[in-house]
Amino acid sequence: MYLKQTLIIAFTLSVISLGAWEFYWRSQGFYPTIDDNKELWATQRVRVENATNKDVVLMGSSRVLFDIQLNEWENETGKRPIQLACVGSSPLPVFHDIVEKTNFTGTVLIGVTPGLFFSTTFPKAQPWEWPQSRVDYYHKRTYAQRLNHALSLPLQENFAFLSEDEGVDGLKLKELVGKIKVGERVPDPMPPFHEFGEIANDRNLKMKAITVTDTAYANSIKKVWMFFGKGAPPPDKKSTMAFFLTDLKKFKARGGKVILVRCPSSGGVRMGENIGLPRKDIYDDLVRQARVKAYHFEDYDQFKNLECPEWSHLSATDAQFFTTELVKIMIKDGAVTNYKTN
Amino acid sequence: MLFNSLSFIVFLAIVLVLYYLKLLNWTNKKRMLLFVSYVFYGLWNPPLVILLWISTMVDWIAGNKLAKEENQKNRNLWLLLSMSINLGFLAFFKYGNFFLENFTAMVNSIDIYYHPQKMDIILPMGISFYTFQTMSYTIDMYNRKTQPAKTFLDFALYVTFFPQLVAGPIVRAGDLISQFYEEKRATINQFIWGLFLFTIGLFEKVVLADTLLSKTADDVFGAGKILNSLDSWIGTLAFSGQIFFDFAGYSTCAIGIALMLGMVLPDNFRYPYAALGFSDLWKRWHITLSSWLKDYLYIPLGGNRYGVTRMYAALMITMLLGGLWHGAAWTFVVWGGLHGTYLILERLQRQYLPFKITTKNGIFLAFLTFTCVNITWVFFRAREFSTAWNMIKSMFFINTTGEKILQSFDIIKVLTIISLMFLCHWFMRNTSLKEVSLKTSPWALGIIWAFMFLLIAIAQGSGEQFIYFQF
Incomplete structure (x- = not known):
């Protein structure tokens, strides 16, 4: 057996084929991205352990991720917030974790996407299970998992083929195999879903430029929102409100401050929200019972006409504008403090 | 640490460099291997390394005593001590909640109200594997089938050797400890x-x-x-x-x-x-476990030495316990029971319906x-x-x-x-x-x-x- 020769051949072919694979995907318009996985979330969650009462923690669903830009916030206040929002999620499990498992007494900004905030308290329901799984992961993660993540980041930042995206944009073998269709034995009503955001190490997320420039791309995402909108169960206002108010009371009692923010939506999504979750019955009632500072985009002239390219999230440029203006309003209102020294 | 992770690739590279550099003599290389094996395990959950240490200490002491002790009563006691501690850990960490659930169901069935909280027990990774491995050493020492390890370092490394620590192969002392006695270097091939x-x-x-x-x-x-x-x-x-x-x-x-x-x-x-057939299957699937079960359970239960009925009983008990070894649930017991049934049916077929x-x-x-x-x-x-x-x-x-x-x-x-x-x-x-x-x-x-x-x-x-x- 000529094992040395075998090794040399294997090594050479591996380098060539992997290089060609990377080159091919780059030529198809893919580029290196970081995955918004549990460990990335955990690296931000751990910051809350040592956060002071001057710190701000952001939580909510994808609208807080897309619409609140950390650089702009830091520019306005001198403090970089901690981003704990999770896509497609209720903020309640994360807020509950912060209230119950930390001594944090700073400010928590909670994004109110009515369809998710008031969705459920059932542990197995997706809007609850997703963020809860991140919370559980954070509390149980091993040193090996932390080390794996630290080692994977430089690779994720440099190789496009290592994308963890799922669905139509997925490049992992599992995703590529999953795209192969032979007939349709079982109908799959879910429209193809494109990834339309890119996240940084500190979980600052921006909408991809293609979502703004390519109408077809944006339209494909609108179809997904319509799909979810049609199948959405009615809100569970009673239990979600009760759950939130219990945690809020405890958090306020120890000196913590909460801000509620309703980020912009437009087009069909906003229409659906207005019909299924009318502001008066849902959001206004929450603000009334919570008795905390609250900001609804409809109440401010500068936000009223912001258009979301795919109806639910702001473009990177609009998100920067929204953050800057929102923070200015909140500083003026005394909800947030400006710690800048000059 | 998982083999299919980046941290393991880095870990392995460091271990190989330290192993093949001429900085360390063989004893220090073994110390290094022992240390990195604890790191390998500890990166998952550091406190549970203590269980490994206890298991190692108990079987090292029991093994040494068994090597010298001639009094059969004392020998029995040393074996019992080792088995109690090893199986006790296994029973508590792996089967604690299973026992509790079944006990609760049993007392409830006779109208005694008892609803204890489920215990929050972490299952130590690979506990079934390293427990069986250390037990095999002590049992072999008891049966005078193996020599005691020459040094504590050799024995500790046998218990903890990272490539097979958490999921086998379950290696017998005689097959691995002796490999630690002299310096080992892989050839290029x-x-x-x-x-x-x-x-x-x-x-x-x-x-x-x-x-x-x-x-x-x-x-x-x-x-x-x-x-x-x-x-x-x-x-x-x-x-x-x-x-x-x-x-x-x-x-x-x-x-x-x-x-x-x-x-x-x-x-x-x-x-x-x-x-x-199924006899052949168990010579091919998880060979080190099936040979362990054969040597330390089936044969001590009588094997085929006491007639057909006793043999079938031994076979079924071995497979049922083998099923339970895989997990604390009745579904695993049924899995073992099915394999036991297949093995019995196969032996009956060989006896009454033989074919080439x-x-x-x-x-x-x-x-x-x-x-x-x-x-x-x-x-x-x-x-x-x-x-x-x-x-x-x-x-x-x-x-x-x-x-x-x-x-x-x-x-x-x-x-x-x-x-x-x-x-x-x-x-x-x-x-x-x-x-x-x-x-x-x-x-x-x-x-x-x-x-x-x-x-x-x-x-x-x-x-x-x-x-x-x-x-």
């Missing part, structure tokens, strides 16, 4: 072959088990509804492939890594899905064995009896209105992989990878190796835990 085995193991785990088969098995067994017959069969076949590639992948990695260090670990799988196995009927017999094994996997994979029973009813067309959940491509994919796996096992059943590789040109082997590496890299894997870690 051994090192490269070890690296090749490590790649094959990762390919089996990351590409075949996790990427191509696990989702179908998870979808079917997690569907929570009554399924169509085809979907149930495909889900079961997918799991049969997944568990083989997952576990055989781990063992192959372990053997490869050890070989890179110049150590030889025993084979744990020999193309089991081409087994001709030829090439023609051989593949049919292998296929029949594989089909029967698949039925047992349903109980192994399903977490509840209701799921298992619904699956079995669908597989045998008793449920006629089951739902379809798999796409056509999933079915084609699973059937292709499982057919190839079965044929591969059939054609390889009387040979070995090494023998086949010797006949293969370096170019072909190099291309296969590069292809496997490319698919591992593309599959990436999200560091899925090996299934057998939970056992």
Whole structure:
């Protein structure tokens, strides 16, 4: 057996084929991205352990991720917030974790996407299970998992083929195999879903430029929102409100401050929200019972006409504008403090 | 730490550099291996390394006492002490909640109100493996079948040697400790072959088990509804492939890594899905566990020395306990019971309906064995009896209105992989990878190796835990 020769051949072919694979995907318009996985979330969650009462923690669903830009916030206040929002999620499990498992007494900004905030308290329901799984992961993660993540980041930042995206944009073998269709034995009503955001190490997320420039791309995402909108169960206002108010009371009692923010939506999504979750019955009632500072985009002239390219999230440029203006309003209102020294 | 993780690749590279640099003498190399083995384990949950230390200390002391002690009563006591502590840990950490649940159900059934809280117990990774390994040392010492380890370092390294610490192969003291007595260095060919085995193991785990088969098995067994017959069969076949590639992948990695260090670990799988009957299966599947169960359970229970009835009883008890070893649930006991039943039926067939196995009927017999094994996997994979029973009813067309959940491509994919796996096992059943590789040109082997590496890299894997870690 000529094992040395075998090794040399294997090594050479591996380098060539992997290089060609990377080159091919780059030529198809893919580029290196970081995955918004549990460990990335955990690296931000751990910051809350040592956060002071001057710190701000952001939580909510994808609208807080897309619409609140950390650089702009830091520019306005001198403090970089901690981003704990999770896509497609209720903020309640994360807020509950912060209230119950930390001594944090700073400010928590909670994004109110009515369809998710008031969705459920059932542990197995997706809007609850997703963020809860991140919370559980954070509390149980091993040193090996932390080390794996630290080692994977430089690779994720440099190789496009290592994308963890799922669905139509997925490049992992599992995703590529999953795209192969032979007939349709079982109908799959879910429209193809494109990834339309890119996240940084500190979980600052921006909408991809293609979502703004390519109408077809944006339209494909609108179809997904319509799909979810049609199948959405009615809100569970009673239990979600009760759950939130219990945690809020405890958090306020120890000196913590909460801000509620309703980020912009437009087009069909906003229409659906207005019909299924009318502001008066849902959001206004929450603000009334919570008795905390609250900001609804409809109440401010500068936000009223912001258009979301795919109806639910702001473009990177609009998100920067929204953050800057929102923070200015909140500083003026005394909800947030400006710690800048000059 | 998982073999299929970046941290392990870095860990292994550091270990190999330290091992092959001429900075350390052999004793210090062994100390280094022991230390990194604790790091390997501790990176998962540091406090649970203490259990390893206790197990090591107890069996080291018991082994030394057994080596010198002549008084049979005292010898019995030392053995009992070791078994009590080792099995006590196993009983508490692995079966604590299982015992509690069953005790609760039992007292409730006689109208005694008792509803204790479920205990929040972490299952130490690989506890079943290292417990069996250390116990084999003490039992062999008791039976005077092995020599005591020369030094505590050799013994501690035997218990903790990282390549096989958490999921085997379960190595006997005589096979591993003696390898630590003299300096070991892999030859260039051994090192490269070890690296090749490590790649094959990762390919089996990351590409075949996790990427191509696990989702179908998870979808079917997690569907929570009554399924169509085809979907149930495909889900079961997918799991049969997944568990083989997952576990055989781990063992192959372990053997490869050890070989890179110049150590030889025993084979744990020999193309089991081409087994001709169930005695043959257990000589090919998880070989180190089945030989452990034979030597330390079946034979002490009487084996075939006390007549047919006693032999069947010993066989069934061994398989039932073997099932329970895999997990703290009655579904695993049923899995073991089915295998016990198959083994008994096979012996009855040999006695009353003997026939000669030829090439023609051989593949049919292998296929029949594989089909029967698949039925047992349903109980192994399903977490509840209701799921298992619904699956079995669908597989045998008793449920006629089951739902379809798999796409056509999933079915084609699973059937292709499982057919190839079965044929591969059939054609390889009387040979070995090494023998086949010797006949293969370096170019072909190099291309296969590069292809496997490319698919591992593309599959990436999200560091899925090996299934057998939970056992």
